[in-house]
Amino acid sequence: MTQFRCHGRRRQRQKVSIRVGDARERDATLENVSFGGARLSMIDPPAEGSIVRLSIATATAWEPLELDAVVRWAHDEAHEETPAPFGVELSPLTPTTALALDEWLETLAYDSPTLAR
Numbered sequence: 001m002t003q004f005r006c007h008g009r010r011r012q013r014q015k016v017s018i019r020v021g022d023a024r025e026r027d028a029t030l031e032n033v034s035f036g037g038a039r040l041s042m043i044d045p046p047a048e049g050s051i052v053r054l055s056i057a058t059a060t061a062w063e064p065l066e067l068d069a070v071v072r073w074a075h076d077e078a079h080e081e082t083p084a085p086f087g088v089e090l091s092p093l094t095p096t097t098a099l100a101l102d103e104w105l106e107t108l109a110y111d112s113p114t115l116a117r
Contacts, residue, residue, distance in 0.1 A: 012108055017055040017064075020046045029083060030056065033108075035101065037069065037090050041083040045074045052088060058104040065100055067093075 012033055017025040018040070028042035038054070046052055048071050056065040069088035076084060093101065 014056075016040070016057075018042065018046075019053045019055070020050050025055065028054075030054075031085070033105070035090070035093075035098075035105070037072070037088050038067075039085060039087050041085045043080065043083050045076070045084050045086040046071050047076075048072065048074050054088070056104075058100075058107075060103045060107055061100055065097070065104060067091075067097070067101070 012030055014030050016028050016030045018028045019025045026042065028040045028045075031039045031041060033039075040054075050071045052069050052071060054065075054067040054069060056067065058065050068091040070091065072087050072089045074084065074086035
């Protein structure tokens, strides 16, 4: 059965902060993003099922965009110095957060193509 994404993804390679549970913030690299989720990479990524909070600096808001999410898949690579990819599904967004995310994604439309669905 063929599955299609509900939301087009935008390529966006930038540094973000991620907090896993109550742990301190760590750096990660955002690789692509949509209304439904994101692909990131970092050294020692969180385990599948982990609750995370992403903090993303955008050009459309003074404050970082804060997004809660659940890790849906992760590649646990054995190299301690090599970032490993993982994917998150965004938690339901408040209207204010959805608007902020939409505004940011619109600006990305001018900089990068939508990834294949």
